[in-house]
Amino acid sequence: MTSSSSSRPKILVTRRQFQDQVDRLNEVSDALVLDRPAPAKPDELRVAATNAHGIFAHITDAIDASVMDAAGSNLKVIAEFGVGYDNIDVDVASERNIAVANTPGVLTETAADFGFTMIQAAGRRIAESDRFVRRGEWQWFEPLDLLGVDIYGSTLGIVGFGRIGSAVARRAVASGMNVIYLTRSQPEEDYGCERVNSLNELLERSDFVSIHCPLTPETNQLIGAAELKRMKPEASLINTARGPIVDTEALTTALQNGDIAYAALDVTDPEPIAPDHPLVSLENVTIVPHIASATVGTRRKMSEMTVENILATLNGKLPPNCVNADRINWG
Known part of the structure; x- marks a missing residue:
């Protein structure tokens, strides 16, 4: 002090x-x-x-x-x-x-860089692949191991289209993604993206769901068990906004049961999350310590x-x- x-x-x-x-x-x-x-x-x-x-x-x-x-x-x-x-x-x-x-x-552009990086990390299983190598399991080229999903041509659903959400959309459009979004207010520019009318529609159509809304009483636990079940089983959830927007226990269960394929989290609830929490032990999740603005x-x-x-x-x-x-x- x-x-x-x-x-x-x-x-x-x-x-x-x-x-x-x-x-x-x-x-x-x-x-x-x-x-x-x-x-x-x-x-x-x-x-x-x-x-x-x-x-x-x-x-x-x-x-x-x-x-x-x-x-x-x-x-x-x-x-x-x-x-x-x-x-x-x-x-x-x-x-x-x-x-x-x-x-x-x-911090808009820096956070958007990071948010889009997390989308790619989820789609291509980057952290999981890194752990695979560090465990000494990489013995030879295997054509059917650690298969991810294409970013190009997939659908990204953005929840919250403010400064950061719209900046992520710019990056996604430039990378050939189809972008849909949910927001309360009319954005200044939507870069040719499609606005949807409900969270359910966004969840059901998206290959990647990226959260960029603020934490408010209305968005607290916005993504729970029912919402996760609406997502495609091959879809990924990315949260770089606030941890309590996603129900941690429901997310853990969804990842364990294969309701969704992957999650990439810059934020958790609680934060920091305990190293012995069941979510941390899962292979199909990337968790980093709230570093979206860390340049x-x-x-x-x-x-x-x-x-x-x-x-x-x-x-x-x-x-x-x-x-x-x-x-x-x-x-």
Whole structure:
């Protein structure tokens, strides 16, 4: 834990960050950085947040009323390092006139690159094949081993056609996939893709289902046992959005029973998933540790944008990327 003390505003940075961005905060405030391998426990987070003017938050932090209580009336901004902010109680923050900000746009292309990579990894059984070699089972060329499915010419169903979902669609169309999608709002551009009217239709028609919607009360457990049974037995499910959108136990059962062929997950529920969970032992699943935005360039830009959101509030302005601006009144 690193900090300095004075009468200047206090900014809590809940995880290790790029030092040059911490230095930017320290030019005008005192940054308390929780520099540790694991996320802070709830009680540690509350103690660290005491009298904070701003919180540089991460997905691993549950920023709820108790954390805001600990910060007290000083707290003006909770700036999320990422696009999703379901770890923050925005309603409570808004009631207390606390701005909540995120980092939209900056990670779109990187996350879309990764999402499309996971589609290919599922279709061609990349992780499974890697494990096959590492176990010493590759003895000779076998014409009928580890057969995947073609990406070209297959149908991709995208659930959530926002920035990232539509960017995945661009990549899929360029690779010769047929793309259908489900979304609540009319997209600015659909790249010749087909909009469907129901989740059931998307599940039944798709060879690959890729999830890109936000986690909300409506999308929590959106994909359960009934939905998985609607998918083709040769289909793959890809989730690079939020773990709770998919029922983990139902997915495990579907993969075990052959209801679907494969899953590729950047997110899980719970997260992280225990290494002894039955899902982890399955050959027909690829699981990686929430790394869709994990490139040096993108993570640096996310850090820069988070700092800019905080610095704006120290100057008495709303953050450039305030998600609850219509509920904030600073006079």
